[in-house]
Amino acid sequence: MLDIPSRVRVHVETLPAAQNDMGVCDAFEQYAPVGKPDAMNAPHPPKVAGIDSTVPSPAHTVAPAPAATGTPPAPSPNVQNPPETAPNAPSALLQDRLAGWVSDLTTLHELTERLTRTDALADALQELLRAGAALVGARRGLVVLEPGDGLGPHTTIGLGLDRSDLGHIETVPRGAMSYGQILDGAPGGEGGEVVHADLFAEDGLDPRHREVAVRLGYAASYALPLATDAAGRLGAAVWLYDEPAEPVERQRHLAGLYTRFAAEHLARLLEVERTRACVATIAEELLPSRLPRVAGVQLAALHRTGPRGGGDWYDALPLPDAALGLAVGSVTGSGPSAIAAMGRLRASLRAYAVMEGEDPVAVLSDLELLLRLTEPARSATALFAYCEPALRKITLAGAGHSPPLLVGERRTEFVETSVSAPLGMLACWEAPSVEFEAEAGETVLLYTDGLLHRTGDPMDRAFARLHSAAASVPRALRADPAAIADHVLRTVLPDGLDTADSDEDVVLLAARFE
Known part of the structure; x- marks a missing residue:
């Protein structure tokens, strides 16, 4: 990662053990900024990510060489014996340089390890901001994700900046911001770093940029592009300093190496994110875009799909003689193949329902035969x-x-249905149908097994939790099937479990009879 001359490498074995054990200090572990920004322009080498070598710099380690004369220099009156390391001054210099390289490599290794452990795009962007801030000695920053191919996603994430702060920054003309100069290829930002060491001392600073900088309390910025050879431009990262400052050459070198690695990782996560979004879009498009309006009944549906896409589906379609067909189902597996099978199964069920919908057993028998022939x-x-x-x-x-749930003012109970194997499990499927009547104002709730599986409980406890959630629907919500479905979902799957990534899809279809 760093170019170490071959003549220096021979001294690796001679390093003392204390110099090899460089490590990373506590400040780096907490991603704390490395000292005050005004210390970065001091004549001595500044800290980088809090991991300065414990070995002093060569200027402090090696004594000045005496003048080349025939008379040896007089010994100092305060020194009894000359330093024994004086003859080895060149070796000490090489050891100091090598110790700095080892420290830098250790830093980059730990930062990249932390980044590779992220498996979500938003988490990786946050990790990039924190690590970059530690490397360049900044406290705040933002990353603008804007892929050059125009396929998205587009997002802006801040470090030490809340939503209102990002909103203020976005009011500044794009060309006046360093990330805009990088993304738009403006002069000074074409594919390289953009440094504003002292914003208020610059000539021609945009008035709105000055106003926002004063409001947010930053006086300098350092920006780097995020790009790869294969994916092209991905975005730009900007770090903000509270006082006029800029990173020194060593910090810039480390930050550049890190961001190049980070861009490759972000490109991979971006492809995963796009694939997930594509699968989710296909799954949603294969489900009803809207529910029909049928006199005497109100309909509502909720659908939650996992990142890989599953085979859970629902349907509601008007039938002859002012009837209504309701269906829910689940295909085994996940991913594109399960989604495709779900689409074929749902389309076939619609056809069978139109032809013989008044006989649900015949509809499912035809569906079982189709599944057995086309998806053995x-x-x-x-x-x-x-x-x-x-x-x-x-x-x-x-x-x-699973049996439907009947929710009303005077009762909340599961509808008794006949026991039957899933489609495709028997050579010939057939089971008796069940008839029941709903009272005025009652809601029939159909759902898929994913609702029960996501709880992580045994099935008997999951059914009990579902029944309790339906019975606890507030009276004010019982006239709205959408509110009933939402209440049941959030009660059965609390604390964000309803929206968390899961291999189990969830479908709720509610029909309230007037």
């Missing part, structure tokens, strides 16, 4: 309900699926 290595669960809103009558059949 895959199984699925499904539940189809034929609803007559005018009579509030529901006829349903299920294949290995």
Whole structure:
């Protein structure tokens, strides 16, 4: 990573053990800034990320060489014996330089290790800001992610800056900011660093930039591009100083090495993020874009998919004779293949429902035959309900699926359904259907097993939690099926579990009968 001359490498074995054990100090572990910014321009080498070598610099280690005369220099009256290391001064100089290189390599190793442990784009950007701030001696900063291919995602993340601070910065004309100069290829920012050592001493500083800098309390900035040869421009990182300052050559070199490595890691995470977004978009497009309006019933649905995309689905479609078909199901597996199978299964069920929807058993029998012929290595669960809103009558059949939940003012109970294996598990599937009537104002809640699996509880406890959540729906929310579904989801999966990444999809379909 750093160019170490070959003539220096021979001295590695002669380093004392104390010089080899450089480590990283506590200040670096906490990502604390390395001293005051005004100390960075001092004549002595400044700290870099809090990991300065414990060996003094060569100027302090090696005594000045005597003049080349025939008379040896007179000994100092205060020194009884001359230093024994004087004849080895060149070796001490090389050891000092090598110790600094070892310290720098140790720093970069630890920083890159921390970065590679991040597996989310937002976490990696935060880690980049913290590590860069430690390397260049800054306290705050921001990173602007703006891929040059225009495919996104576009985001701005701050270190030591809240949303309002970032909002103020975004009010500054883009060309006046260092990240804008890098991203737009302005003079002085084409692919390289942009240094503003003293913003208020610069001629022609944009008035709005001056106002924002005073409001946020920064007086200098240092920016680096984020780019790779393969992916091109990804964005720019900017670090802000509280006082006029700029990083020295050693700090710039380390920050440049680190950001080049970070850009490669960010490019990989960016591809993963785009793939996840693409899979999620495909899954959403294969589900209903909107629910139909049918007299006598109100509909609402919630869908949560994992990062890899799953095979859970739902559907609601008007049928002849003012009837309504409701369906939920789940295909085994995850990823693009499961999503494709889910789309084929849902489309086929719609066709079967139109032809023979009044007989849910026949609908699922046809679906089982299709699955067995087209997806012999895959199984699925499904539940189809034929609803007559005018009579509030529901006829349903299920294949290995959890029973619906009936939620009303006077009762909250699971609908008793026949026990059946999932589709594709038997040579010939068939199970009896079940009929029941809903009272006025009651809601039938259909769901997939992912809602139960995400709890992490055994199935009996998960069912008990679901029943308790449905029974606890406030009276004021019972007239709105969307509010009922949202309350049940958040109660069964509290503390953000409903939105957390999971391999289990979740579907809730609520139908309230008037």
